Amino acid sequence: QxxxxxxxxxxxxxxxxxxxxxxxxxxxxxxxxxxxxxxxxxxxxxxxxxxxxxxxxxxxxxxxxxxxxxxxxxxxxxxxxxxxxxxxxxxxxxxxxxxxxxxxxxGRSRNDQVATDIRLWLREEVDNIVELLVKLQSGLLNLAEQHTDTIMPGFTHLQTAQPVSFGHHVMAWFEMLNRDTERLIDARSRINQMPLGSAALAGTTFPIDRTITAELLGFEGICQNSLDAVSDRDFAIEFTSAASILMMHLSRMSEEIILWMSAQFGFVQIPDRFCTGSSIMPQKKNPDVPELVRGKAARVFGQLITLLTLMKNQPLAYNKDNQEDKEPLFDCVDTLTGSLLAFVDMLPNIIPNKESMRAATMKGYATATDLADYLVRRGVPFRDAHEVVGNAVALGIKEGVDLSELKLEQLQQFSDAIGDDVFDYLTLEGSLAARDHLGGTAPNQVLQAVARGRERLAQYNIDVK
Ligand code: ARG
Missing domain, CATH: 1.10.275.10 (Fumarase/aspartase (N-terminal domain))
Known part of the structure; x- marks a missing residue:
């Protein structure tokens, strides 16, 4: 044979x-x-x-x-x-x-053996991924810290909404990634359970001691049921699901960078080493790396669906179907690791163009809410204030100027609650500084968020250098 x-x-x-x-x-x-x-x-x-x-x-x-x-x-x-x-x-x-x-x-079967191998391997890969993530987060803290008072338009519906600090935007990315880090660390504890000793499905007739192998292999727990231990791959699905959410975040960041690098936005550049040119159009500098990461997210989502579908019809215990768990999982780990390696170097090295960010913020009536809030503080009900400011914006659009460029008399025709101190509130700096509470975009709040971020990263005990 x-x-x-x-x-x-x-x-x-x-x-x-x-x-x-x-x-x-x-x-x-x-x-x-x-x-x-x-x-x-x-x-x-x-x-x-x-x-x-x-x-x-x-x-x-x-x-x-x-x-x-x-x-x-x-x-x-x-x-x-x-x-x-x-x-x-x-x-x-x-x-x-x-x-x-x-x-x-x-006293062993390939069924408990393979389940053990996957877990030992995946545990190591998760540690590597978490290390990359924490490095990326740390790079974002440095970037945010340098740009607490770099002003850009904040968007809703991709329409200019209110001025925000670029550092605040970067700290939003930090928060997204921090949840990913937490999710992976949490998933790791369920990966790190030992199937070995379950043998083919029912356990073994030999007087084994699973606590010995668990300790030797550094598992934090022992799978409690032999049928379950050799058959379920939920730990791999959980990892792939956390990986998918993480890739979804990297893809959103990629999308922003791609948009911001267009001539129409002109908000940022990324270093040339992350870009390629065109074989026909000499002027081109294409954001290949973020585009590719956006594309690779699709691939990881696909692997998640593959693993879920692979598992859903399997009766207990081991079935050969499970041999198909490996390639999707490998691809998911490799794709994620590659994307993170690119991001660790690229994202913290974004070069914002402060002038064009500022000019864009000036264009979209981003301080309209500040004017409404100003009127509210002077006793005007919010809905009425909203109407007054709407009229002022319409005038600005007609004259082709920002709210801060309208004359005091022009503004006062819409409401006599407007005083000459109004212009303090219509500046971009004033708008940012006014949002001065935990989670707000005021530069000193962003600075505090960065400091808290450093403390949060310290608990992971990872050398970020
Ligand atoms: N190559 C197999 C897998 O990847 C190992 C387990 C095989 N077990 C069996 N009873 N055929 O799942």
Whole structure:
């Protein structure tokens, strides 16, 4: 029965197409390190529980280390006939150390083995992603701090609404990403639970001690039901869902940068290293990186749907369907990690064009609400104030000037509650400074938000340099 490790009950070899079709080694060899790590812990536990002798365990562990070295050196001969990473590693182990290698799989199944490998691998990837996220957030704090009083139009419906500090806008991005960081850290605790010991589905007849393997592998908990442990991939779906939300945020930021880089906005530039030119139009500098990240979000959402759909019809316990969990998950991790790597360098290095942001803010009657609020403070009911300011805006549009450029008498024709101090409230600086409460855009509030942001990041204990 060729190389196969389960050939005992079969009367003919697997069709060569079927062998290739059912094999996962082409992609799951990515788990090799974690598979070996899991096997070392499993063997150690078998020894401590008296299921294998210490001598057998030592031989197995030495053999596993040699397998790891061969893989690291690129000398390992991956075989499709051996289906997956698990059987490739085990088979090579037996080649190296002889029959005792065949004892490693005592009290274990590939079903709990693969579930363990995915979790060990994903836990590491999440740590890497969280580190990138925190670096990105830290870069945004630095950017926001430099621009607490850089003024830009704030938008609703993509129409100029009220003046805001560019630093305040950047801090909105910070908040979005901080929830993503929290979501991933939270998901990590459910990823970090150990299926090993569940064996194929029902547990094992050997007197194993799962607390030993859990401790050796750094799991913070042990999956409590063997059927559930080998079958559910909800932890991967949860990760992909957090990844999708994060990509949705990166995509929104990308969209803003792309818009802001257009000649029509002219609000920001990003360094040339994130852009490419056109092969025909010599003047072009295209925001390729943000455009691509916006596109890549679609891909991650797709992987989320793939995993949800993969899971939804599966009866307990393990089904081969689950072999299809790996490529979507790998793609999701790689796409997200790549996008974050680009953003860590790009986003904090945005170069705002203060003059054009200011000019745009002056154009859209952004201080109209400030004028209405001014009238309210002088006793005019808000709805009436709204009407008065609407009339003033209409006059401004007709004359082609901003509210602050209208004459006092022109303004007073709409309401006698308007005094000559009104212009203090119509300036962009006055408008910003007036929103002086927690969460508001006043420059000193943005500065405080940055300081609080630094404290919040400190708790993650990540070197942001
Ligand atoms: N390659 C398989 C997977 O990715 C490993 C588990 C196989 N288990 C089995 N009973 N065929 O899910």
């Amino acid at each position: 060729g190389q196969q490790m389960w050939g005992g009950r079969f009367s003919e070899a697997t069709d060569s197409f079927v062998a290739a079709f059912t094999a996962s080694v082409g992609f799951d060899q990515r788990f090799a390190k974690h598979d070996i790590q899991g096997s070392v812990a499993h063997a150690t536990m078998l020894g401590r529980c008296g299921i294998l002798t210490q001598e057998e365990v030592d031989t197995i562990i030495q053999g596993l280390h040699q397998v790891q070295q061969e893989i690291d050196a690129g000398e390992f001969n991956w075989s499709i006939a051996l289906e997956d990473v698990h059987m490739n590693v085990e088979s090579r182990l037996t080649d190296i150390i002889g029959t005792v290698g065949k004892k490693l799989h005592t």
